[in-house]
Amino acid sequence: MRDDMDKVIVERPRRGGGVQGDGRGFRNSRERGSHLGMKRGYDRPKWLNENLAPLKRWLHKQVHRPWDKVYTELCSGIDRRSTVQAHIFEHIDQFVVRDAVMRDGQVWVSASWWGRGGRAPLEEASHVELFVHPLTGILLPNRRLREARAAQRARYGNWAEQSGDKPYAVYHVIDESTQWHRVDGCWFEITLAKFPARAGATQPEEKCYDVLRRCLVTRSGAARRPAPGMPTHCGLYGRNDVYAATKRQLGRREVRARLGDDA
Template sequence: MRADMFKVIVERPRWASRHAPAVKLKKDRNVARKFVGHKRHAWEEAPYTKSLSENLAPLKRYLNKQRGRRWDDVFSEICQSLDTGSTVKMHVREHVEDFIMVRVRVDRQGTWLGQHKWRGAQPLDSWWPDLYVDPDDGIIKETNALRSALGLPGRHAFVRVCTCYPQGPFADFKRLCETSILIKRKGLWFHCELDRDPKCGAPHLRFELIEKQWETHERWKVVKMAQLSSKALKRHGLHNCGGDM
């Protein structure tokens, strides 16, 4: 692993830092106001709050190149570059398990289970990253190869099946699975990742996302929100437009 991996990943502007519309007092909701500061304007008008915008592609490429190696050796290399003496480096290490399922076991019924950092134990027929650590030999292997050996559909086929999740009569809301949501804000489609299954119907979940009620309770949180790329829009059969919501 390159020594400056943590710099490559974290040194970019925070996402949503410039997504508030231009300050136009004539369009201000408070007609009596003669002045509004930039922070208050962004807080009131931006459709979402600031969040980190790490460039995780270098970390993903590094892990993909380690297929066939022992996880213990790879993790030792990661620890050499990302030690525990730096908060930023520790933050980068937290993203490693986004791309590889490290804690894997097989229960007495022969079911493969992976311990997700947010969702707990997840069977192989649910969402797993592209890579996993074999519990027998500790080698990094491809998840799709394991799915194929067990007669399960590939990961991408699983994603396509998830698009059939009950949606409800909404043109601005699409639920991919329990914790993956597509929602339209001000004419633009965004992908939201939740930290757990909210265990509620589509109407209630849509309302809480639009009204940002998840910021005021502890039942579940939005851990990631990103605007869909043109390729993702085409894959889901969606399109952006102005003037909505």
């Protein structure tokens, strides 16, 4: 761990604070309390602004090491006697599950971030990236994380379909390069662009960012079979030779004027 890890994580300006308008109206009103502090009605509270990304990257680099040694090294780099630095240890449980148990030869972890709802097998925990093995005490990555998150998306898709609010509803074709898509209850105008042609047979395909799928895609990747629970590229746009280049949220009046009751 770098020597100035505590400064990288903690020493950032706190957010919030500052004067929020004139508080004299509240202080002179009948709704105020009988005893008020000097800042009541004027300020808003501040909150911490930690940069936890370096801590998360450092923990991912410590996999396959005994957790006791990792924790010892972490304590040596961060002073727990400092109130601000000690707050960092409250975020460790967001990145590492330390209370895993063994049941019938399987590793079970908390079913949610906050430890509510009992426990679940590790392969079903979509929120667990790192965990401490309950028998060996080794820090290990969740190698089934991708499958767990795909299954979670599939469960959400089934629930949304039953409730009538599909995350990816049937799109409407406006013209050859424009489509309307309903995503999470909001309508967006998608501008399609064709994948660039490959320069040569030996040259790699150019990657393009799809604003609807929120990932980099290629022509050959668009034709591949997607992860479980995710729609196919052709199912989203009706063709595999285009991707979503731009996205614009539509207004309610604009949608109703064109789609009517279908909106």
